[in-house]
Amino acid sequence: MADIQLSVRDLQKTFHPGLFEASIEVLKGLSFEVARGEIFGFLGPNGAGKTTTIKAITEIIYPDAGEITVCGLPHTALEAKKRIGFMSESPYVYRHLTGREYLRFSGELLGLDRSGIEDRISRVLEDVGMASRADRTMGTYSKGMLQRVALGQALLGEPELLILDEPMSGLDPVGRRDVRDIILTQAAAGVTIFFSTHIIPDVEMICDRVAIVVDGRVRAIGSVSDLVSDEPTSYEVAFVGALPSDLRTPLEAHHVAGGASWVRVGAENHDSLVQELGDRGATVVSLDPVRATLEDLLMRHYEETGS
């Protein structure tokens, strides 16, 4: 893969909560790469290791083993950190500051040029839709507003790599759409987006590629279409009449209502079922292929790992 913006190799992390508590192995050799300009979804259930991975990338925790590079630089290098915009899982902000003061503080930490910092702040506030409320203290903000300001501080340094931890979690539909739009706008401007989520529709809607992380390891990685085959996994068949009790074809599910029947059958068996129904004089009304979804894939990995 050309021009890697973020590379994580064999990342391992075990937490040791206390003397008399068992250690928790959170990351078990996690690896993936994110190419320049792509929107990369990091999908997994709670406790899979998503936030721990992000904390390791942003140097909030220290991995036990593994290697992380950002734009080809070690992730601990200040030059690498300058290229990252980060928004943490919940909007952790200073409630005593106004939105504008918080962005100014963030700009100082980023070392932005003082002469242009106010203009830059105003532009970012416009981008995240907070310009009219920027001079109110953040203690008075709603969660959606806090999320926007937090996103603003991540965008302030014009990052090459935007790392967002559950950016749409807890937002109402309008807030989710707005954050999604901001992500798409940034991606269109060439920014690489890495975001973690457990909300499948978000991934399906905007991600170029996705990694499914379960139990501290990447279980699958690729585009949504690569991961989820176009081949049907089963068929839904509707026909007029009662469900014959002596069908030889194994059914996955069935339902009878108002003189019609509905059955689901494995893809490999749908031909034999239609043949069998024809032989018994039943009129098949519809035959619909059912394709696996990302959710099915995710559930399969959860079941395999007992998550």
Add this chain to the structure above:
Amino acid sequence: MRAVRAIAVNTFREAIRDRILYLFIGFAVVMVAGSKLFGMLTVGDETKIIKDIGLAAMQFFSMLIAVMMSMILISREVDSRTVFNILAKPVRRWQFIVGKYLGLVSIVAANLVLITFVLMLTVLVVAAELDLMLIFAAAMTMLEMLVLAAFATLFAVLTRPILGSLMTLAVFVVGHMSADLWLLTRQLPGALTRAVIAVVYYLLPNLERFNFRTEVVHDLSIPGAAVGWAVVYAFAFVVVALFLANLRFRGKDLK
């Protein structure tokens, strides 16, 4: 240095928007301004009593502010996870520690400036005397607070907020009993006990080195060497305490 300055300014701003700080400052100002009342009730030179009580109040309330603010210094950043957004930026952990320390120091300094002003004004009104040595005494108290704030920062990194504040308070109390501790090492039987007390004596700062209250109140001469050594002594403790704080914070996972 910009990151350090930004963190210090933000810490200062956070503190001055906290109502509890004003409660302490209010108490301190009332105490200093009300020292005239103590002067009237006590036998002796009223002006000297005002200065003595004023300087004692200045030291006590500065210590109280340092201890209280140390409780929220780092723990609030970590518990509210605002520290995540700082450390994900091009900021080193030592810069965070030094920034928080300088923020705490600036809060104490602002308080000291205010109390010194009120004390000088009280003396001016009562005795028609502009005593510039009160500024010197305040500067020495500031040196003491630099040391105490460094220990507060170290304890804030090492332990939980309340325990950290109690430990800072303990440094203040023991630091003013250093001379007694030294005497104890000579008086006590048992080599082990003497050794333990000697270790405590050398590990903790002797805060009496910064106490020039008697000299200022009674217009006694102050040896320049004592002042010079106090400055060196303070900065040595500050550097060591902040170095240890950084050492602990540098490899710490923040959850």
